[in-house]
Amino acid sequence: MRGAVMYAPGDVRVETLDDPRIEQPTDAIIRLSAACVCGSDLWPYRGIEKLQGPTRMGHEYVGIVEEVGSAVTSIRKGQFVVGSFWASDNTCDICRAGYQSACVHRVLMGTIGSQAEYLRVPLADGTLVATPELPPADLIPSYLAASDVLGTGWFAAVAAEAGPGKTVAVVGDGAVGLLAVLAAKQLGAERIIAMSRHEPRQKLATEFGATDIVTERGDEGIARIKDMTGGLGAHSVVEAVGTQESMMQAVHSTRSGGHVGFVGVTHDVSLPGMDMFNALVHLHGGPAPVRRFLPDLMRLIGDRTIDPGKVFDLTLPLDQAAEGYRAMDERRAIKTLLQV
Amino acid sequence: MRGAVMYAPGDVRVETLDDPRIEQPTDAIIRLSAACVCGSDLWPYRGIEKLQGPTRMGHEYVGIVEEVGSAVTSIRKGQFVVGSFWASDNTCDICRAGYQSACVHRVLMGTIGSQAEYLRVPLADGTLVATPELPPADLIPSYLAASDVLGTGWFAAVAAEAGPGKTVAVVGDGAVGLLAVLAAKQLGAERIIAMSRHEPRQKLATEFGATDIVTERGDEGIARIKDMTGGLGAHSVVEAVGTQESMMQAVHSTRSGGHVGFVGVTHDVSLPGMDMFNALVHLHGGPAPVRRFLPDLMRLIGDRTIDPGKVFDLTLPLDQAAEGYRAMDERRAIKTLLQV
Numbered sequence: 001m002r003g004a005v006m007y008a009p010g011d012v013r014v015e016t017l018d019d020p021r022i023e024q025p026t027d028a029i030i031r032l033s034a035a036c037v038c039g040s041d042l043w044p045y046r047g048i049e050k051l052q053g054p055t056r057m058g059h060e061y062v063g064i065v066e067e068v069g070s071a072v073t074s075i076r077k078g079q080f081v082v083g084s085f086w087a088s089d090n091t092c093d094i095c096r097a098g099y100q101s102a103c104v105h106r107v108l109m110g111t112i113g114s115q116a117e118y119l120r121v122p123l124a125d126g127t128l129v130a131t132p133e134l135p136p137a138d139l140i141p142s143y144l145a146a147s148d149v150l151g152t153g154w155f156a157a158v159a160a161e162a163g164p165g166k167t168v169a170v171v172g173d174g175a176v177g178l179l180a181v182l183a184a185k186q187l188g189a190e191r192i193i194a195m196s197r198h199e200p201r202q203k204l205a206t207e208f209g210a211t212d213i214v215t216e217r218g219d220e221g222i223a224r225i226k227d228m229t230g231g232l233g234a235h236s237v238v239e240a241v242g243t244q245e246s247m248m249q250a251v252h253s254t255r256s257g258g259h260v261g262f263v264g265v266t267h268d269v270s271l272p273g274m275d276m277f278n279a280l281v282h283l284h285g286g287p288a289p290v291r292r293f294l295p296d297l298m299r300l301i302g303d304r305t306i307d308p309g310k311v312f313d314l315t316l317p318l319d320q321a322a323e324g325y326r327a328m329d330e331r332r333a334i335k336t337l338l339q340v
Numbered sequence: 341m342r343g344a345v346m347y348a349p350g351d352v353r354v355e356t357l358d359d360p361r362i363e364q365p366t367d368a369i370i371r372l373s374a375a376c377v378c379g380s381d382l383w384p385y386r387g388i389e390k391l392q393g394p395t396r397m398g399h400e401y402v403g404i405v406e407e408v409g410s411a412v413t414s415i416r417k418g419q420f421v422v423g424s425f426w427a428s429d430n431t432c433d434i435c436r437a438g439y440q441s442a443c444v445h446r447v448l449m450g451t452i453g454s455q456a457e458y459l460r461v462p463l464a465d466g467t468l469v470a471t472p473e474l475p476p477a478d479l480i481p482s483y484l485a486a487s488d489v490l491g492t493g494w495f496a497a498v499a500a501e502a503g504p505g506k507t508v509a510v511v512g513d514g515a516v517g518l519l520a521v522l523a524a525k526q527l528g529a530e531r532i533i534a535m536s537r538h539e540p541r542q543k544l545a546t547e548f549g550a551t552d553i554v555t556e557r558g559d560e561g562i563a564r565i566k567d568m569t570g571g572l573g574a575h576s577v578v579e580a581v582g583t584q585e586s587m588m589q590a591v592h593s594t595r596s597g598g599h600v601g602f603v604g605v606t607h608d609v610s611l612p613g614m615d616m617f618n619a620l621v622h623l624h625g626g627p628a629p630v631r632r633f634l635p636d637l638m639r640l641i642g643d644r645t646i647d648p649g650k651v652f653d654l655t656l657p658l659d660q661a662a663e664g665y666r667a668m669d670e671r672r673a674i675k676t677l678l679q680v
Contacts, residue, residue: 098597266616284621284622
């Protein structure tokens with residue numbers, strides 16, 4: 001099969017690779033319906049995360065089940081399924097508390113690589129969620145978004161306790177930030193402030209439910225949010241970038257007693273103790289337990305209540321994955337869909 | 341009147357000071373029934389917090405109302421009242437959300453000084469809570485504990501979401517940590533692990549409801565908590581110290597999806613972003629909104645359900661405040677009560 005491999009920062013190649021096969025009786029093999037590039041794939045692409053040699057890429061996936069291992073009971077050949085970037089058993093204490101991304105048996109899908117034609121999914125019963133029937137082709141991008149960026153944005157909005165009567169600010173206008181706007185809207189937030197200075201992203205944020213756009217960032221962005229909230233700060237702030245500036249912008253844009261939901265991967269970030277103490281906010285985040293939300297999100301997609309697939313503004317054949325990375329790195333594209 | 345002044349690290353003197361007087365129509369003057377020394381008073385005593393010249397000390401207080409300003413309506417002369425270390429209006433949006441320690445009109449009581457015979461309390465209507473009648477003398481220490489250490493320990497336990505079915509670990513065996521044990525017990529926690537290596541404090545933790553004592557700290561302490569919780573970590577962890585080691589011990593002793601409540605003043609602490617991301621815990625803390633809990637805590641004290649006054653293991657006349665500081669600094673006393 002064909003699949004993407006990163007050799008070095010900026011060097012992504014699509015090559016012929018061995019087809020995956022069942023390794024454990026709890027595995028499934030799926031034929032991908034589409035693949036995509038994640039904002040977090042840009043960390044190694046930019047050299048911020050170190051590569052340990054050539055690395056198979058991709059951790060978002062939707063597809064048709066080709067084969068299941070002998071211990072798989074709830075997933076069947078021929079089903080259309082969505083999974084997330086951590087395979088999880090969905091039965092341990094941590095999973096049952098809704099934190100499947102910290103499952104005691106979790107397997108990181110990024111080490112397997114879903115920017116390819118086929119994918120082995122460990123712990124298939126716990127990881128995969130099937131649609132009642134095969135979905136129409138135009139919904140594939142939205143289901144693919146559910147696999148990570150929608151589920152992650154949704155978790156961030158839930159972690160920030162977005163809801164009725166709340167003013168929600170979203171730091172970050174990548175796919176995750178934009179979908180946190182969509183999530184905040186679905187969760188019933190009263191006011192949703194998207195922090196973005198890119199016109200196409202502002203437009204999509206507004207389509208997804210943003211009521212206000214703030215272009216300032218850092219201390220100016222904080223001051224603007226305070227101005228808009230009677231000097232208090234937002235009730236709920238989503239952080240979807242992962243830099244020092246964006247984390248501190250999120251913390252200091254939140255009123256005391258409010259909630260910060262952070263999902264940007266916090267490389268080289270350090271939270272000063274006294275800032276966190278004096279802010280008196282709630283902080284919750286990390287690798288999103290997308291699996292918790294998948295059944296609900298897939299239902300909202302299936303009945304066309306939400307259209308998260310709009311975050312894909314560039315579609316390329318899998319063989320042009322390198323250009324997909326480049327376009328996202330240069331911010332020419334929000335998110336690249338790869339046709340398999 | 342007599343009152344304590346800190347001149348320099350290690351140098352506390354009790355002197356004759358001007359009696360306080362009503363400065364704002366919302367003020368009250370109280371005659372203190374007892375005063376005390378807080379663990380946080382040790383920060384400047386040890387030179388970790390810088391003093392700006394000679395400083396009036398003390399921010400915990402109970403007493404009898406002597407006089408009220410013309411705008412005070414709910415507090416009357418002759419009442420026995422308890423207040424907290426932040427005076428608050430109890431009417432702003434932040435107060436009404438339960439975060440009176442971040443009230444938009446808050447005044448820090450530590451700048452006024454309650455280790456004295458009389459105290460001016462700003463925003464008296466919002467700040468002070470009166471008992472239905474004058475309490476018996478033996479309950480004074482418990483009401484005084486409610487003013488800060490009990491309210492702070494209680495907030496930490498609430499922030500850590502201690503409750504039925506939960507395993508709660510408490511990092512720190514000072515008065516706040518010990519009273520967080522008491523709070524966890526009252527909140528219905530199933531298992532309460534006190535982390536302490538001091539025998540008298542272990543004993544008091546057990547009296548307050550601790551089911552287990554762990555003497556290890558740092559990485560060994562984390563490993564011990566993991567061992568005791570099926571490898572997962574505690575559901576709820578209270579941090580009541582404020583050092584880098586204690587904060588990281590708290591974060592890494594908590595299971596993914598669990599809650600850390602931190603109330604130790606986090607001087608020189610820095611939380612590594614990737615640790616916080618990967619831990620996937622909830623973090624909440626800061627200056628405790630004691631006022632939120634005061635009515636309930638005062639009721640529990642009045643009906644003798646709880647006895648938080650047990651944390652005072654040294655009683656001295658106000659004029660011997662210096663020895664009270666010294667005993668706490670040298671860990672000869674958990675907490676010093678000063679007779680006024």
